[in-house]
Amino acid sequence: MAADNYLGRPTANVIETVFGARPAECNLEGEESAFSTAKATTELGWEPAHTWRDAETELVDGPSFIDS
16 A cells, blocks of 8 residues: 555545545545555554655566576
């Protein structure tokens, strides 16, 4: 999961557009993800190295195949 959505619109607005309403306890702000990574942070100490926005243009090597 990413910390933010990739829709270019506030997440709460997207939820309201698709589902008509959102639960009262849904307190999303801006483009915050609808899915939380909080448990990965608290249980595993995980923090993302970069955002999907950074990775979108990041150049990486493809898979290497070894002929046997």
